[in-house]
Structures are given as C-alpha cells and as structure tokens.
Amino acid sequence: MLDALIQQSVCLTQHYTGSPVCNPSRAALLTGRYSHRTGSLDTLEWWGLERLALREEWLLPLGGLAVPGDLDHEAAKEDKEREARSDVHEPSRPSRFVSFAPLRDFVFQPAALDHYAATALFLACVRRLRPDFAPTADDARHIARICRLLEGMPLGIELAAPWAGKLPLGEIADELAAGLGLLATTLRDVPPRHRSMRAAFDRSWALLSVPERDILRQLSVFRGGFTREAAEAVAGATMADLSNLTDRSRLRVEPSGRYAVHELIRQYCGERLGAEHEAEAGETAEQVHDRHAAHYAGFLRVLEPQINWRASINSEVGPETGNLDAAWRWVIEQGRYELVQAMVMGLYHIAVAEGRYQTTLRLFDAAVQRLRAQRGRGEGGAGDAPTDLLLALLLFCQGHMCIDLGLLRRAEACTEESLAVLDGIAPGRLREEQTLYTKGLVALLRSWQGEFAEALRLRGELLSWLRTTEVSVWPHVPQVGTLFVQANECASLGFLTWHLGQYDVAQGWLRESLAIREQLGEERWRAYGLRTLAGVLRTIGELEDAERLTRKGLALSEAHQDRIGIGWSHSALAATLMSAGRPGEAQSHFVESLAVAQDSGHHALLILSLNGLGALALRRGNLDEAGQLYEESRASFERLGIAGTLRYAEAVIGLGEVALARGDWSRARARFREALAARACRAWEKMDAVAGMAQVFAGEGDTSQAAELLALVAHHPFTAHATRERVEALLAELEAELPAEVFAVATARGRARELDEAVECLAA
Structure with missing residues (x-):
C-alpha cells in the first residue's frame, strides 16, 4: 500500500513530529501515526476533499497535523472557532473555565514549535529556503496562527511557508484569513493539481x-x-x-x-x-447572506429575554459568535436597522459575560459611525425615533463596556452623546426606558470617579422612578416588569453605601436586591449581589459567611458560564481567604482572576488581582515582588489617564506598605498622602492610609502623633476588621513604650478627632 502511495507522489509524515518519511518535496496529503512499539506506521490520515479509495480500502478523514492548542481540546476548539470568524484581529484568550496561561506561554515560545507536527512542518519548509531562520517569540505566535488557520492541512502549509521570505509572518496570517490567493507555487516539479489550493479544490469541485x-x-x-x-x-x-x-x-x-x-x-x-x-x-449571493443574517438575528431575539435566567444560554451562544459577528456586519452594511435592533442587547450581554469587549466595541462602532453619518446627511434627521433610539442604545452599550476596560474618558463621551440624542426625541415609552439606562451609566461613571454621594443620589432617583412607573423595561417580560432593573439599582446602592462606610445600610440594600432576584428566579446577576455582600461581610470581619456567599456566587457564575463573573468570584474568594489567613488558597484564586482579567482586558478585575497578589507577596516578605505588582497596578491607571479613580488608592497604599517594610519613611508618607488625595478613596482605604501615616510617624520617632492617629483608626466605624486588629496590636506596643499619661492624652485626642479634618491635614 505504501508503495502505491509513493508512486502517486504522496508525502507521508510521522504524526508526532511531522518529519518526512518519503518524498519530502511533495505536498503532504497524508500522515502516518508512528508506533515506537513496532517501529512502523500503523495509522494513516487523509486530508483530501474526499475519502481516499486505494486498492478498495477506505481511510477515514481524521483531520490535519497537530497544531498548537491540540493539547487541550477546549483551547483548540476556541482558537479554531475564533480564527474562522471574519474579525481576525481579536486577540487569543483562554476558555471560560480553565486558565490556559501555561499553555499559552508554551505555545508562543519558539522552541515549542517543534512539538507540533504542523508548526514543525512549517519551519522545515521555511528552512529549505532560509536555513538560518530562527523564529522569535512573535514569529512563533504568527506561525501558530497560520497553522491554525490552515487547520494543519499539509498542502496548505507547504504552499504558505515559502512566503515567509517575502512577507512578514503576521501579514501571511492576515492574507490567509482573507482568502486563498496566497496558497500557490510556481515550482515545476509539483503536480499541477498541487500548485495551488484553488487547483486542488477545482479538481474536487468538478466531481x-x-x-x-x-x-x-x-x-x-x-x-x-x-x-x-x-x-x-x-x-x-x-x-x-x-x-x-x-x-x-x-x-x-x-x-x-x-x-x-x-x-x-x-x-x-x-x-x-x-x-x-x-x-x-x-x-444572488446577497439573498443568501440575508437569510443568514435574519436567522441569527432571530436566534438572538428568542434567546435575549432568557439570557440571565437560563444557565445554558452562554453554551448555546458561544459557538455562534463567529456567525453573529458576520451577521452583524452584513446588516450594518445593508442598513437593516430592524435586525440591528434585534441583535444589540444579545451581543452586549454576550460581551460583558464573555469579556469580548474589544471585538464587540468594534462591531458596535461600525453601526454608530453609520448612524452618525446618516444623521449628518439628514436621512431621517435628528429626532427620527427608531434610528436615534438605536444610536442612543449603542452608545450606552459602548459606554458600559468602556468602563469595564477602564476607558473612562471614552465612556463619558458616549454617555454625553447618548443623552444628547435622547433629548432630540419626542417623549415616549422607549425614550424613557433608554434614558433610564443612560442615567444609570452616568451613576456608574460617577462611582468610578469617586463621586460616591452624587452616584448615590442618582441611583436613589432611578429606583424611586422604577417603583412608580408602568413603563416596560428590559427584559420586557410582563411578569418581571421593572423588578430586574430594581434589583440592579438596589445592588448598586449597596455597593455605594459600602464604599461610603455605611456597612449596615449596604447589607440592607444588597439583601433586598438578592430577595428580588430570588423572587424572579434570576441567578446570573444574583452572583454579583452575593459577591458584593460577601465584600461587606469581609470588611466587618464575618469571614465564614463571606466565604460561603462567595463560593455560592462562584458556583452560579460557573453554571451560567459567565466568564467575567467567574473572574470576579475568584478575586472575591481570594480576598476572603487572604483575610482568613489562608494565603496558599488565596494565591491560586488570584491567579485565576488575573488570567481572566488579562485575556479580557477588564480593568477593575486586573487591579483587584494585581493588588491581591501584591498583598500576598508583602505578607511573605517578598518586597521586590510586592512592589512590582503594586507598581504595575498603579501604572495601569496612569496609562489610561485615570489616576485617582476607583481602586487606585488601594494600589498606592500597597506601595506605601512596601516602603514601610523597607523603613523608607519619606516614600511611605508620599504614597499614603497620594492615597488620601485620590478622589475615589473608599472609606476603609482612608483608614488604612491614616494607619500607614501613623506608622510613618512612629518610624520617625513621633510616637505620640502615631498613637493619636492609631486611636482614631481603632475607634472609627469605617475601619475594616483586619485593619482594626492590626492597629490595636500597634497601639498595645506604643502603650508599652509611652508614659501612661502621654498615651492616654494622645489616644483620647485621636478618638475625638474628625476623620475629614485628619485626612485634610495629612494629605496637605
């Protein structure tokens, strides 16, 4: 049988290495699986367009050469689906449930290319023309992508590899994603049917x-x-x-x-x-595309009201993201705005669950640009309700995703434009509904910017309106009414009062939100409420309940395959475990949340993960690692131009604690002052920074001032339980050092001192 194959100029490769067995100059259509036990090829695999009949025997079409990602079925599946989509620029990211960071790092190292038959074949082909070719890490990434696009097809690899001497590898990958034109050769010793992929396919097409x-x-x-x-x-x-x-x-x-x-x-x-x-x-081909787009718009229209209720939604939607993206591009190009309207909320919910922010922002931006241009030309005109409402909705969705990415300036611009568009629309139910969403986005922005009191006022107004209105809001289900959005507002009020130090009030709002969700049977966002309530409980030291609620939230997010929710839950659980003195467990959960953050670009999740890992390193006494992690967190704010916003103070407080551990009082003072001056410094963070300043004074020898500030922190209701325990231990040490009268006067002064006055004085 092998003799017959050789006579037909078929190239056989050993599946585990991709090294040629015979006729290496020919395009490979078959591979054999090599058996170390027998020293022979015991399995042949065929990649032709039809089954290979040879001497009346059939060989099953098992697929192409092994490509990076094949070591993990889910990772390979996601890569394959992603590369098949028309948007080829979306960065690789891991699957929903498992951190593939080790696999990712392995695949993109040049030495790893030899471990896969497809990439090894690509290297061998390139080195026939460029014997000294030594791929860089970027080259390795592009080669892996090329082989995934070709799905390991040896003939495709043989035809693509020679272009490495003429084009950058990244451009080769982009060309392959766009069409077949690159896959051709002019070599005379190659059979005509193998000189291009089109020639190979033409022959099969005719049959x-x-x-x-x-x-x-x-x-x-x-x-x-x-x-x-x-x-x-x-x-x-x-x-x-x-x-x-x-x-x-x-x-x-x-x-x-x-x-x-x-x-x-x-x-x-x-x-x-x-x-x-x-x-x-x-x-026409356009009619086929119309049917495709209509089918997937209908698919989303049916699923949209069930998105937060039915756990299997994301598993149904996940495999269709390529089709949904293609359908969206088509309806935008054709101006089919009724189908755009049908798809917006579904794609938005997928984006915030899966972390598909960048891709979805690009998709929505195409629609926004077209609608803006249409308004500018006077087609429909300003105040044309259907298209203007659609524009306002798209801007709202973009603004919310930008907040998740830390792009606060762009989010502000989206919000302002959305409100301006809504102002030009005649009053009506749909305008009221969209205005509600956009005002909620304004409140979210104010929260990020540290304007907690203003955000609290806006949320309170929205909740009052929801409780008295009969306007239908998302998900537009009669038995749900406004309750779903009411639950969102209650949770937001709980979040804000927590940040303002009103811990009992926060618990009340969050429990009310959870009760509404339980009444509705809605679980995906219930996980958010559980995590936030657990955060409040962690702050006041109720760690067992905090851990229980966080694990429950993690289970709900996993059941709904909510990738971002899973990341949040890992981060919250890690923080609770760290507070409970279980650093090893906390480390693993912070690593999981960091993987989700890095792959999705979710800024808040990135900051929580870096700061948490920094705190763990500090506890281990690894000051260099802790400093690097906190500095990376701080730098991410500065790169985005949002220094001083939500969670910034946590990063600089961490840097201050690293400086304290080094005895660098000047640097520590600067960092704690920076935290106190941050406009989004939360209640317990203020207490942490004041406690840090107290330690600076103690280090410099001003133990009386240190005792005063520590007494303020120990006495104040904003102080987190863990900080209070630490401060009380420091006070006990100072009490042993200071004369009794001096200590008593200093601590009495601290207990009587107003926090705002102390913060203003220390930050000056």
Whole structure:
C-alpha cells in the first residue's frame, strides 16, 4: 500500500513530529501515526476533499497535523472557532473555565514549535529556503496562527511557508484569513493539481453534483460552523444532504453535533458563491447572506429575554459568535436597522459575560459611525425615533463596556452623546426606558470617579422612578416588569453605601436586591449581589459567611458560564481567604482572576488581582515582588489617564506598605498622602492610609502623633476588621513604650478627632 502511495507522489509524515518519511518535496496529503512499539506506521490520515479509495480500502478523514492548542481540546476548539470568524484581529484568550496561561506561554515560545507536527512542518519548509531562520517569540505566535488557520492541512502549509521570505509572518496570517490567493507555487516539479489550493479544490469541485455545489456555496456564509437547523434555514440543506457531504468529507461533524467546514474550503466555496451562484441557482449571493443574517438575528431575539435566567444560554451562544459577528456586519452594511435592533442587547450581554469587549466595541462602532453619518446627511434627521433610539442604545452599550476596560474618558463621551440624542426625541415609552439606562451609566461613571454621594443620589432617583412607573423595561417580560432593573439599582446602592462606610445600610440594600432576584428566579446577576455582600461581610470581619456567599456566587457564575463573573468570584474568594489567613488558597484564586482579567482586558478585575497578589507577596516578605505588582497596578491607571479613580488608592497604599517594610519613611508618607488625595478613596482605604501615616510617624520617632492617629483608626466605624486588629496590636506596643499619661492624652485626642479634618491635614 505504501508503495502505491509513493508512486502517486504522496508525502507521508510521522504524526508526532511531522518529519518526512518519503518524498519530502511533495505536498503532504497524508500522515502516518508512528508506533515506537513496532517501529512502523500503523495509522494513516487523509486530508483530501474526499475519502481516499486505494486498492478498495477506505481511510477515514481524521483531520490535519497537530497544531498548537491540540493539547487541550477546549483551547483548540476556541482558537479554531475564533480564527474562522471574519474579525481576525481579536486577540487569543483562554476558555471560560480553565486558565490556559501555561499553555499559552508554551505555545508562543519558539522552541515549542517543534512539538507540533504542523508548526514543525512549517519551519522545515521555511528552512529549505532560509536555513538560518530562527523564529522569535512573535514569529512563533504568527506561525501558530497560520497553522491554525490552515487547520494543519499539509498542502496548505507547504504552499504558505515559502512566503515567509517575502512577507512578514503576521501579514501571511492576515492574507490567509482573507482568502486563498496566497496558497500557490510556481515550482515545476509539483503536480499541477498541487500548485495551488484553488487547483486542488477545482479538481474536487468538478466531481460534485449540482445540488451539492449549491448547498456548499450557501454554507460558505457561516463562520465557525453551524447547526443542522441553521443549515436548513439558510441553505435549505436536509439531514440527508448534510450526511452525504459529511460522507464525502466536505463537512465534518463535531462531537457537539455541529457541522464544520475547513476554513480553506469555506473560502473557496465563498468565492464560488460570488462568482456563479446567481447563474447556477437563480438567486444572488446577497439573498443568501440575508437569510443568514435574519436567522441569527432571530436566534438572538428568542434567546435575549432568557439570557440571565437560563444557565445554558452562554453554551448555546458561544459557538455562534463567529456567525453573529458576520451577521452583524452584513446588516450594518445593508442598513437593516430592524435586525440591528434585534441583535444589540444579545451581543452586549454576550460581551460583558464573555469579556469580548474589544471585538464587540468594534462591531458596535461600525453601526454608530453609520448612524452618525446618516444623521449628518439628514436621512431621517435628528429626532427620527427608531434610528436615534438605536444610536442612543449603542452608545450606552459602548459606554458600559468602556468602563469595564477602564476607558473612562471614552465612556463619558458616549454617555454625553447618548443623552444628547435622547433629548432630540419626542417623549415616549422607549425614550424613557433608554434614558433610564443612560442615567444609570452616568451613576456608574460617577462611582468610578469617586463621586460616591452624587452616584448615590442618582441611583436613589432611578429606583424611586422604577417603583412608580408602568413603563416596560428590559427584559420586557410582563411578569418581571421593572423588578430586574430594581434589583440592579438596589445592588448598586449597596455597593455605594459600602464604599461610603455605611456597612449596615449596604447589607440592607444588597439583601433586598438578592430577595428580588430570588423572587424572579434570576441567578446570573444574583452572583454579583452575593459577591458584593460577601465584600461587606469581609470588611466587618464575618469571614465564614463571606466565604460561603462567595463560593455560592462562584458556583452560579460557573453554571451560567459567565466568564467575567467567574473572574470576579475568584478575586472575591481570594480576598476572603487572604483575610482568613489562608494565603496558599488565596494565591491560586488570584491567579485565576488575573488570567481572566488579562485575556479580557477588564480593568477593575486586573487591579483587584494585581493588588491581591501584591498583598500576598508583602505578607511573605517578598518586597521586590510586592512592589512590582503594586507598581504595575498603579501604572495601569496612569496609562489610561485615570489616576485617582476607583481602586487606585488601594494600589498606592500597597506601595506605601512596601516602603514601610523597607523603613523608607519619606516614600511611605508620599504614597499614603497620594492615597488620601485620590478622589475615589473608599472609606476603609482612608483608614488604612491614616494607619500607614501613623506608622510613618512612629518610624520617625513621633510616637505620640502615631498613637493619636492609631486611636482614631481603632475607634472609627469605617475601619475594616483586619485593619482594626492590626492597629490595636500597634497601639498595645506604643502603650508599652509611652508614659501612661502621654498615651492616654494622645489616644483620647485621636478618638475625638474628625476623620475629614485628619485626612485634610495629612494629605496637605
């Protein structure tokens, strides 16, 4: 059998290394799995467009050479789906539940390329032309992406690799994502059918029946695979049609039951759709795209009201993100605003659950730019309710995502524009609803900017309005009414009163929010309320209840596959475990939350994770590591131009504590002053900074002033339980050092002192 293959100029490669067994100059269409036990090839794999019949034997189409990501099924699946999407610039990120940071770091190291058959073959092909080629870390990342785009197809790799001498590797990857034009060679010793991917596909295309071609052309509009129902709705394909195309290796069935088309085949069929579909089928390619877009708009329309209620939503939506992105681009291009309206909230909720911020911002920006241009041309005009309401909604969604990314200036601009657009619309139910959302966004911005009292006022007004209005709001379900949004406002009021040091009041608001969600049976955002309530309990020292609630919230977020919620829960649980004196467990949870933050770009989650890891390093006595982590946290605020906003004080207080541990009183004083001057310094952070200043005074020998400030902190209701315990221990040490009368006078002065006056004095 091998002799027959060799005679047909087929290249065999050992699957575990990708090194050639015979005819290395030919494009590889088969690989054999090498057996160390027998020293022979015991399995052959075929990547042709139809099953290989040889001497009346059939070889199953098992797929391409191993590519980076194949070591983890979920990571490989996500990469494959992501690369099949039309937006090729979205950065790689790990799956929802497992941190793939070790895998990511391994794959993008140059030495790792030799561990995968596909990337090893790519390197071998490049080195035939450039023997001294030594890939950098960036090169390794691009090579891995190229091989994933080609799905390990050896012929594709053989045709793509020679371009490495002419184009940057990143450009090669982008070209491959865009089409087949790059995959060709002029070498004379290559059989004509292997000189380009088009030539290889042309030969196979000619063997298809007319109905098979018709279906494949239409299936090319899908991105990242499709379900049987979607294939029927868009391409009119029956189960028998799909089974036939699967048997002939034009399609493959994933373990989930979804159908997939190799990306190169999909691109080829897409070219055929544009070139010949109208002549062959009597309808335009645009009509096929219209059906695809309408199907996925309908898909989101049905799922949207269930997003926060049904746990399986994200698992249903996740595989369809490529199709949803493609459908969105199509309806924007065609000006189908009724379909845009049907998709907005669904895509927004997916973005904030999955952390798909950058991609979704780009998608929404395309719509915003088009709607702005339309208004500028006077098409519909300012005050045209449907399109202006849509513009206001898109700006609201963009603003909220920008806050999550720490882009507060852009969020402010989105908010202002949204309110300005709404002002030009005649009063009505839809305008009132959108105004409610946008004012809530204003309150969220004020929270980030440290204007807690103003945010509290706005939230209170919104809650009062919701409790008295009959206007329908999202999710527009009669039995829910305004209760879902009321629960959001109660939770926000709890968050704000916590930050203001009103810990009992905060618990009341948060428990009310949780009661409403339990009444509604809504669990995804219930996890947020549980985490926030746990934060309040952690502040006042009720650690057992805090841990219990946080673990419950983590379980809910995992059940809903809420990736960002999972990250928040890991961070909250880590903080509780750290307070409980369990640093090893806390470390692992902070690492999990950091992975989510880095891969999604979620700024607040990044800060919480870095600060938490910094605190753990400080407790271990690793001052260099602690300083680096806190400095990285602080620098992220400065890079975004948002120094002084929410959670900034925590980072600089950490830097102050590192300076204290080093005995650098001057630097410590500067950092604690910086924290006290931060406009978003929270109640307990003020107490932490004052306690830090007290230690500076003690270090410099002013023990009386230190005792006064420590007494203020120990006495004040804002002080966190952990800080109070630490301060009481420091006071006990000072009491042993100072004369009794001096200590008594100093502590009495501290207990009587007003916090605002002390903060103003210390920050000066």
